[in-house]
Amino acid sequence: MNKDMAALPTQPDTALCDIRYTAGISIIVPTYREAENIPHLLRRINRVRKDTGLTLEVLFMDDASDDGSIEAVATSGFDWARIIVRDGGRGLSPSVIEGFAAARYPVLVCMDCDLSHPPEAIPKFVLALHTGQQFVIGSRYVPGGSTDDDWGFFRWLNSFIATVLARPLTTVRDPMSGFFALRKSDFDTARGLNPIGYKIALELIVKCGFENVGEVPIHFSDRCFGDSKLTLAEQLRYIQHLRRLYMFQFAGMMYLAQFLVVGASGVVVNLSILSLLFWAGLPEWLCFAGGIGVSLMTNFLLNRRFTFSYARHEPILRQFLGFASAALLGLVVNYAVALSLRMSVFEEGAFALQLSALTGVAAGMGFNFLGARYLVFRKRFIRK
Ligand SMILES: Nc1nc2c(ncn2[C@@H]2O[C@H](COP(=O)(O)OP(=O)(O)O)[C@@H](O)[C@H]2O)c(=O)[nH]1
Ligand SMILES: [Mg+2]
Structure with a gap:
């Protein structure tokens, strides 16, 4: 500046x-x-x-x-x-x-x-x-x-x-x-x-x-x-x-902002699918799995089309597998961070449990973003 x-x-x-x-x-x-x-x-x-x-x-x-x-x-x-x-x-x-x-x-x-x-x-x-x-x-x-x-x-x-x-x-x-x-x-x-x-x-x-x-x-x-x-x-x-x-x-910030908006849309998709399947009479474990699976796919497609549009001409299957792996690892990061915070920093006090969980979510999302930005949708994919 x-x-x-x-x-x-x-x-x-x-x-x-x-x-x-x-x-x-x-x-x-x-x-x-x-x-x-x-x-x-x-x-x-x-x-x-x-x-x-x-x-x-x-x-x-x-x-x-x-x-x-x-x-x-x-x-x-x-x-x-x-x-x-x-x-x-x-x-x-x-x-x-x-x-x-x-x-x-x-x-x-x-x-x-x-x-x-x-x-x-x-x-x-x-x-x-x-x-x-x-x-x-x-x-x-x-x-x-x-x-x-x-x-x-x-x-x-x-x-x-x-x-x-x-x-x-x-x-x-x-x-x-x-x-x-x-x-x-x-x-x-x-x-x-x-x-x-x-x-x-x-x-x-x-x-x-x-x-x-x-x-x-x-x-x-x-x-x-x-x-x-x-x-x-x-x-x-x-x-x-x-x-x-x-x-x-502000390229970095624009990517993150769009990634977060897509993430928020994924929450809506997840809850809608979950409710729909539950309403259709499916067992709860299947409702959860359906919500997660569909929102994972819509998140992937939206990020590919908008957030990281420079990489949208690259092989979709490889990108999807990378995106899903990053999401899975993100869950592990989320879980590990939440649990370790609960056992060290947030041991007691009001909302200690929720604070641990929230920090875990933020860490998981940060991991997801970095994985998507720098591994799945790499810049070198740009076509001249
Ligand atoms: N080479 C070139 N010069 C231009 C062009 N358009 C405007 N200019 C020049 O750029 C300068 C600024 O243009 P001007 O019309 O005065 O814009 P204004 O000052 O914003 O109203 C002048 O010297 C114009 O002759 C163009 O398309 N090509
Ligand atoms: Mg002038």
């Missing part, structure tokens, strides 16, 4: 002198139909370049905009700016990821082209990386950060809800920001990035497990030219993205 998310103090300009000797910055700008904005952005970046002496390149990752973007970069006269036209279909996150991979300098910055993000903040990002942060975000929601005044209530609410939903994943105040920086070496070691959706910073923070994430306050301006490409479909995709990140971050 990220430990240090406090806003970075605004650094005095003199501190920026040191960073001009940094090995270089690659600024990645995903673009789709931003021809009007490109010259303005490049002019502002050029001013930063001159003021700080930073070595940098700008890489526009364009999705075949066909609106004069290529010409806008070519005629800018800046040999440190280039445009890569992608042809694999549209997508903001994949553009950024490809841009990071193609970057030539060790510090990566990602920003929008629509002049929402002030390039003047980039030196502070670099400084923050130099002074120990692993990931730096241009933030609207830390002291000193702001948005243009004409943000309506619904736009604010939309952003607020999206941020709150990401809260269990990170304590960063503005994880929705598309303005951020990191080291290329950290990006190169990132595995399993999912290039879906708009929220690439959140994806990187969660998947790379950064310990130190800093937030630099920025003023977020409204776009001057062109239209936003953030559609409703893109926002719905965010929910999907969140679910994946939750699964990634």
